[in-house]
Amino acid sequence: MKVDLVITHAHVLTMEGPGVGFIEDGAVAIKDHLIAAVGRTDELLANIKAERMINAKGKVVMPGFIDAHIHTGLSILRGVAQDINNWMQKGLWPFYKHVTVDDAMKGSLVNIIEGVKAGTTTFCDYDESMNKLVHNYVKVGARARLAEMINEIPHDIGKVPVGELYPFNPAIGERKLKNNLELMEKWHESENGRITVMFGPHGPDMMSKELLLEIREIAKSYDTKLHMHLAQGDREINQMVLRYGKRSIPFLAEINYLDERLIAVHLTEANDEETVTVAESGASMIYCAGSIGIIDGLVPPIIKFLQAGGVGALGSDQAPGNNNNNMFNEMKFAAILNKVKYGDPTVFPASLAMRMATIEAAKAIGLEHEIGSLRKGKKADIIIIDMEQPNLTPVIVSPIRNIVPNLVYSARGNEVETVIIDGKIIVEDGVVLTVDEKAAIKEAQEAAEKISLKAKDDIVVAESELLQFMEKGYL
Amino acid sequence: MKVDLVITHAHVLTMEGPGVGFIEDGAVAIKDHLIAAVGRTDELLANIKAERMINAKGKVVMPGFIDAHIHTGLSILRGVAQDINNWMQKGLWPFYKHVTVDDAMKGSLVNIIEGVKAGTTTFCDYDESMNKLVHNYVKVGARARLAEMINEIPHDIGKVPVGELYPFNPAIGERKLKNNLELMEKWHESENGRITVMFGPHGPDMMSKELLLEIREIAKSYDTKLHMHLAQGDREINQMVLRYGKRSIPFLAEINYLDERLIAVHLTEANDEETVTVAESGASMIYCAGSIGIIDGLVPPIIKFLQAGGVGALGSDQAPGNNNNNMFNEMKFAAILNKVKYGDPTVFPASLAMRMATIEAAKAIGLEHEIGSLRKGKKADIIIIDMEQPNLTPVIVSPIRNIVPNLVYSARGNEVETVIIDGKIIVEDGVVLTVDEKAAIKEAQEAAEKISLKAKDDIVVAESELLQFMEKGYL
Missing domain, CATH: 2.30.40.10 (Urease, subunit C, domain 1)
Known part of the structure; x- marks a missing residue:
């Protein structure tokens, strides 16, 4: 031959x-x-x-490694929001509100370069403006499994007091779903099959039940998967209880949302019973060890999920809280954080970490027939x-x-x-070999400097502890 | 000027x-x-x-970073003993028993190169055969604060059943103390002060009370510090209770061993009261986040120690359980493991990690007048x-x-x-620039291959789970 x-x-x-x-x-x-x-x-x-x-x-x-959950569009804000409570509103938001699609593109390109150089060959990118970000994957030559993040939440959601229900704006949901559909029509199975598309409901608390169900039916009609945050924080659980009188996972079980089609990300707040429910449904779980450790100080129930027979994979999440997108980092943290959670050095052996970054990840995202192991064909x-x-x-x-x-x-x-x-x-x-790394870094750096200038007053308004860190000389 | x-x-x-x-x-x-x-x-x-x-x-x-606790002589066995219980006896020992001083030297050189390239400029090396290993520091040009590991435990200690007292052999203690004294006389303040020497009792359970006290008096006479494992495992605590009817820290408090002269390493098994006792005594604490996480699945009480006013530093411990000697790794694990321990992202901020790898480490090892910060002089x-x-x-x-x-x-x-x-x-x-990295790696590789050949039967005798891992294809 x-x-x-x-x-x-x-x-x-x-x-x-x-x-x-x-x-x-x-x-x-x-x-x-x-x-x-x-x-x-x-x-x-x-x-x-x-x-x-x-x-x-x-x-x-x-x-090559599979990064089963990453938001590359956020990486332009790497490192601006560590060591605080309320990472999103006090840390990220004052900067994020000024990020344009062009900025996100520039950050994303550097982020993909970071991942590829560290051995990641497939990125499950889940972000806004995916119809733009997809061009970075085409350019770099990486494999990508993409979903547009769909919600119907107004951009100024940060103003809603904690404890009150988010308002939904159906026009926003429609627009974002349309973006995901365009992404599907234009890019699914393109580039010799290197780019594939899923649908990306942002979370069960981020849209109406009707939109959730509509997205699911559309995913079915394309025979593709759903990539969704689930039980990712207490704020989500509170919203669900307030709106439906039920926590996220029982709610989704009731509307038959839990099955092989679902890639459930985080499960940070899932209790044991809920974790088993998701595992037994056939939905897969993505565990983001580094980001959840830094942002929440928590270790999600991945071991429980695997023990219940679920398929689990690792993801690096986003640069503003992790702060890197490197599967070696995720494997190490996944293994050690779980040893510490259980006080047992035999928990989460190295081979399990390797599998969850390769073959198990391929299963979790529905590409085990194509990637995840070295086999003829x-x-x-x-x-x-x-x-x-x-x-x-x-x-x-x-x-x-x-x-x-x-x-x-x-x-x-x-x-x-x-x-x-x-x-x-x-x-x-x-x-x-495919892109100019130095030029990409330079462009992202310049974009970030412009965002930072605009964020100056917002940081003050947010009353972020980070300003105190600056005053005390901690940063 | x-x-x-x-x-x-x-x-x-x-x-x-x-x-x-x-x-x-x-x-x-x-x-x-x-x-x-x-x-x-x-x-x-x-x-x-x-x-x-x-x-x-x-x-x-x-x-430059200060690695406040490292055993470079063990690095020739990097990675042979992960994900098991009884790391020392089932994992390391079958190999370690065949390691010659020459092997240890070769591994140590690669280990120092690893550290220096990752920004470590000062190594608190605590090992056997330090009169040999010191030559690696001279050659590389790194700053070193060295102690010979002194105990009076026979080499075949692995045979003593768990629960029985270790036998002490005073001749062994005498020889090792003599080595530490030689190291002191020959190398302390040598190489323009780049090499300094401390004394290194292996642990309170590893020698008689008399030898512990003798070493302390000798350290006093040289006005130098003691580098010692303390409360490093349940086996140590069991030995102390069996021998003296007291746990390690109350025992040391009673014999006035706890003061500014002591660098106490690990404190893995120290309870809150004991941790405060050590902190208030003026002794410093070295926290080895990575190694204790991997080997024991535990997070030592460093936060408690700092809250009680103690001076703490980070150390990378040894390559066979960590598995690297890189202060960036230690800073990240120290911060995230403690966030997870307390379920709080504000615990152990990045600035604290940076300080514990630089200026606080300099204080902990008694070199704050010379290193740890950028200051004229x-x-x-x-x-x-x-x-x-x-x-x-x-x-x-x-x-x-x-x-x-x-x-x-x-x-x-x-x-x-x-x-x-x-x-x-x-x-x-x-x-x-100072040594040939490729040649050093090649020599260590060849030495490790010879050790592995010799360890073949010992691994079987140890009934190590690692052999099952091999059979199952996990390694």
Whole structure:
């Protein structure tokens, strides 16, 4: 067989089977957009001729990571709102109200570069203005599974006193749903299938029951998934109780919203019974360890969810509270925060973290037939990790292997040397080939400086503790 | 004034005052081994002529990090023992028993390179064979505050059944104390004061009361500190109760061991009352967020300790359980694990993490007169951080600054561009200038492979769960 590229002599983690699917002295062959073969180097080379060979001796070859929940449009505000209560209203909002679509685009591009360089090949981006942001994915060459964030909440929602019901504006909901429909019609299965589209209700508290149900019917008609925040905070739960006399999950159960179509994000406020309800419904759960740790100081019930048989994945959420979008960071935090939650070092082993950033994530977002593991016929989304780094030394393969623990507990992302997406090399020697990284950073920096100028008075109005931090010299 | 080097136009974090001591468009001048001036670039340049100038526009300049507790001699076993109970006996020991001094040296060198490249300029190394390991610090050019780990426990301690008292062998204690004394006589205040020596009792359960007291008297006579594990695990507490009828901290209080001379490491098992006792005694506390999270699934009582007025610092502990030695990792985990412990995002703000890795650490280890902040007359231990990175974009300085939150919550260590120790450039453009990194990694790798071969049968004897992980494909 003649192929385009063979990567040889690697420590291959296929992520097939129940664990990490290790192959010693392994190789992967790529033809066009697909994986043509996976196996031991000697066996594979016996039957294959390749246009190009990469000798990955001593390196790790594995499927690219899937970031199952990210809002790249927010990354222009990275780091403006840490260590405070009321992150959204006191921290983010004074800046966010001044962010234009153009600003969001610039931040998003840098954010996608950040993710790709750290080995993320698929982004489940869930944001406003997705009809614009999608162009960044086209440009970078990353795989994207996109949803427009749909709600019917007025832009000045921050003014509604805590404890009062949000007003709904159906015109807003209609417009945002229309955006999601346009995204679907124009982009679903485009770019050789690299871009796919889902529908994105913002949360059960963010729109009328009628709109929730309408979106679900539309998703059904396109046979795609719903990407939705669920039980993401006490404010959501309060809104639901006030409006319907029910907490979010019992409400959704009643209207038959919980099933395989739903990707439920966060579940921060879900109690044990509710968590089991979601898991047993077939809905998947996205766990954002870093962002929920920083913003809320909480560890969502992912272990309970998995124990109840649910499919779980990891997501990096948004840069203004995390503050990075890097699946190595998420794997490490997911594992350690859960060990600490249960006071037990055996909880959330490294292999589980790896799976939830690859094959389990592919299942969770409905792309397991295409990505998430190295198997003949799947899309060629592959990363090569340089292990010859001080923080990954030594590499031991017998009598036990230390590769997976060190990738989860010590790698940072910058060890990713090569990133292949849909058969094309996007990152080589740590450099993004498809876009100009320096120029992207410069543009985002200039946009952020303009936003900051405009936010000057709003920060004062918000009475943000951050101003006190400035006065005290903490920032 | 004529100086050797001026770094100009930077975002300077002096770490002076109650917070991070930010200077906009700041500069630092270095002459010989010392900081000659710190201030605004324009003011500083008015009075100074420099041999060399570094324009650090857009970059951060700050004091190098202090890793207040590290065992570099163990790093040759990075990653061999994760996600199990009984980390030491079932995981580490089958390998550790085969580690020679030469192996430890090779691992240590890679470990120091890892730390230095991530901005650590001072290492409180606490290990066996320190008379050998010290040569790595001389070679790399890092600042080191060293202690030989002293105990009188036989090497085959792993065989003692849980619940039985450890046997003490006074000959072992004598030999190890002699090593610490030799280290002191030969190396204290050597290399222009870059190397200093403390004494290192392994833990209150690891030797007789007489030897504990003898070491304390010797430390007094040299006017240096004691670096000691304290309340580091339930096994220690059980030994103390069995031997003395008292838990570790009440025992040490009774024999007047708790005072400014003591650097108490971990306090994992200290209850609230004991934590306050240690804090009020004047002893400092080292908090190792990553290692205790991974190995024990616990968050030690650092917040309680600080609330009681204690001086606390961060440490990275050892590579076989952490699995990295990088103060960016420690700052982030310290902050987020404590937010989660208290369910409160305002706990452990970024500025506190920064201080505990710099100026508070200098106080904790007794070097605040020399290092930990940028002040005229202090040692020139300085790092320059490149902020033009996707994960650190954008940099905002007004109306609030996002620099410190992004350094703590998003930086990984590889953004450190330049590392200056004792006035000498040790790392430039991310490359270590003083030693051959590739060669060091290769030597450590070869040593680890030999150890692994020898450990083959011992892993089976230990009945380690890691072998089951191998069989199931989890590693």
